[in-house]
Amino acid sequence: MSCIKKEEVKAFAKSIGIDLIGFAPADCLKKYKFFLEERKKWGYECSIEERNPDKRVSPEFILSDVKSIISIALSYNVEYEIKVFDKNFGIISKSSWGRDYHLILREKMRNLCEFLKSECPEANMVSLVDNNPLLERAIAYHAGIGWFGKNGLIINEEYGSYLFLGEILINKYFEPDTPQESKCGDCDLCIKACPTKAIEKPYLVNANKCLSFITVKKGKIEEELSKKLGRRIYGCDTCQEVCPFNKRAKKVKREEFLPTNLLPRYSLLRILNMTNKEFREIFGPTASSWRGKNVIIRNAIIACVNLQNRDCVEHIKKHLKSESPLLRGYSAWALSYLEEEDKALEEIRKALKDEKDDFAAKMMEEALQRLER
Incomplete structure (x- = not known):
């Protein structure tokens, strides 16, 4: 990409508090279509998932001239001592302890998009956080954010799997990062x-x-x-x-x-x-x-x-x-x-x-x- 180097994008992302960033090919999801079709036959889909497999593997439905996908991750593995104030308590997942992560990620990606636009005025991009059908964990894998754990989550060696993911589709090409090999071994x-x-x-x-x-x-x-x-x-x-x-x-x-x-x-x-x-x-x-x-x-x-x-x-x-x-x-x-x-x-x-x-x-x-x- 002539207007900016990948390393410059990564450096800026780090400067605004993005923990992990990587670049995936625009067509990296195509090979998952057969898996999605099989998964549907097995009855493993849930009601909040997009049912059309083409939409789940085709970023061009969202940005027609997409050339690369930027994947970002924020760790939510905060230091916090859990205290029990009432014996009659219910458990809230760690993903919902603080402010809605969608808002935090959108703000980070807005800043990143503004930076990209300032360096590449002709670039078109779309930022995504859960508001789309794409397989975001597969994108993160192909962008080198981490590997697939046996529970289907993305695991990063430094940050573990407590990660919120977001994506930016862009019509400029970046050299893709290398996916990580699984380090789960025989752990089950x-x-x-x-x-x-x-x-x-x-x-x-x-x-x-x-x-x-x-x-x-x-x-x-x-x-x-x-x-x-x-x-x-x-x-x-x-x-x-x-x-x-x-x-x-x-x-x-x-x-x-x-x-x-x-x-x-x-x-x-x-x-x-x-x-x-x-x-x-x-x-x-x-x-x-x-x-x-x-x-x-x-x-x-x-x-x-x-x-x-x-x-x-x-x-x-x-x-x-x-x-x-x-x-x-x-x-x-x-x-x-x-x-x-x-x-x-x-x-x-x-x-x-x-x-x-x-x-x-x-x-x-x-x-x-x-x-x-």
Whole structure:
């Protein structure tokens, strides 16, 4: 590229706090189309994924004359001591401890794009953070950011896998960086640790069984997967926590990723009683807010059942009259496990009598059947 050297771009990226940067060929994703088609046949796709494999491997759908893809990564492996202030707590994934990473990455990429534009005025580019169908981990791999772990995440030897990824498509050619060879060896700790065995075999993850997805899934969660959620309210870090590379990964001083209002161990009772205003204040600034308040409350209800926590009962009862069919249904489900049998039967029958929504009514009927066995 005549207007700027790759090393100059990397140096500027480092100067604005980007931890890792690399360059991938524009056509690096084409070879993944067959894998995506096979994965679809196996039923491993989840509902939040793009279903058209062509869009997942074709950056030209976004920038027609793309010549290179710049991949960046920010570590969120911050130094923070987790404290428990309430025995009735739910677990928040590390990816949602601080400010919404989408905002942080977009700001970094905006600065990088402005720099590129100042050096190459004729360049066209598009920056991306999760708002696109492309296989961003595959892009990061081909850009030399790290290798694929057996859990499907990108692992960097210095920073581990606690990485937020972003991409810039640009219509200028850069010499690609070299992909890294895997250093996982015969380690299979992530496979063994996965609570749902979602890592079907090395490098193959069934997204529908992954608890990170389950916490943001709409509607009803299968009973067996509900049990596996434990206390999880948003996300799952289990496969990353056992990874040897994460145990020795470099810590970063990045205040924006430190917890503020939303603590890593957050009160279930506070979640159950959240108003819309409180949800916006507590969860709103983080990456965990995008599915909305009702999904978060549903997960708290499930956590109460998994903990057999009867402190939650009176708070759960209120949701039998919620505006949300999801919460009405899940309240009945929870009461069938936590409330005294006679009381639960009475309350659920009364709620079912007035219920107009099919989803909520079905969950109430199932709760009654469970109690009447």
